[in-house]
Amino acid sequence: MSYWNVVSAVAWRTLKNALTNPQILLPTMMFPLFFFTAFAGGLSQVSQVPGFDFPPGYTAFQFVFVLLQSAAFGGVFTGFGVARDFEGGFAKRLMLAAPRRSGIVAGYALAAFVRWVLVAVMLTVIAFAVGMNVGGGAVDLVGLFTLAALVNLCGFFWAGGIAMRFRTIQAAPLMQMPVFLILFFAPVYVPLELLDGWIEGVASVNPVTYLLETGRGFVAGDAPHIAGAFAIAIGLGLFFWVWAFRGLRNAEAAGA
DSSP, X not given: OOHHHHHHHHHHHHHHHHHHOHHHHHHHHHHHHHHHIIIIITTGGGGGSTTOOOTTXXXXXXXXXXXXHHHHHHHHHHHHHHHHHHHHTHHHHHHHHOSSTHHHHHHXXXXXXXXXXXXXXXXXXXXXXXXXXXXXXXXXXXXXXXXXXXXXXHHHHHHHHHHHXXXXXXXXXXXXXXXXXXXXXXXXXXXXXXXXXXXXHHHHHOHHHHHHHXXXXXXXXXXXXXXXXXXXXXXXXXXXXXXXXXXXXXXXXTTO
């Protein structure tokens, strides 16, 4: 199999499994929608807190978080699929048939991205349908979704690296929990300026905080530290890309 045949075969199989299996499809679609409804709807009165200043409103404020969250977990959930493929023996057969095994990682990454795009489209349509306001223009929205796409790749490369090291779905909590924690130790419900105590200190050094503030700035039409946010996202992406490919080498060495 050529490199691109491997990429397309892995991506197609992964997407087919994700989109035709209700046990995989429903959580993928409902998870971000649940959080968007719970946060943007159930917590909308938070926008009345003194000092809360986000002109587009609380729906847009939470939309950015849920979009980035869906991107990260779209990558993590694809990592679950990698682990299942190793458990079921498919990955071992694929590695024997693929002369350039890097195409395996690229194929899974492509599937993770396409899978997230479907969720992002659904989430965006619903957000506009319920009246989300956007102060930024088309270029700002491109910046927001590009940033989210980078987060998606970071999420997959992290989870894929874990999956290829452990090669069992029992490693799912290790893929998921660090991502969950780093997301929720960011300013999820209110801006950073309104946080207090230890959570303010943690959020201040959390790289996700910079991604969130920039994403929300894109929606408001006044994005702060754009260069820094993209540098963080690209830097993390490259770091976890190396992490994932070292995981592949680990699986090769184990004869998986």
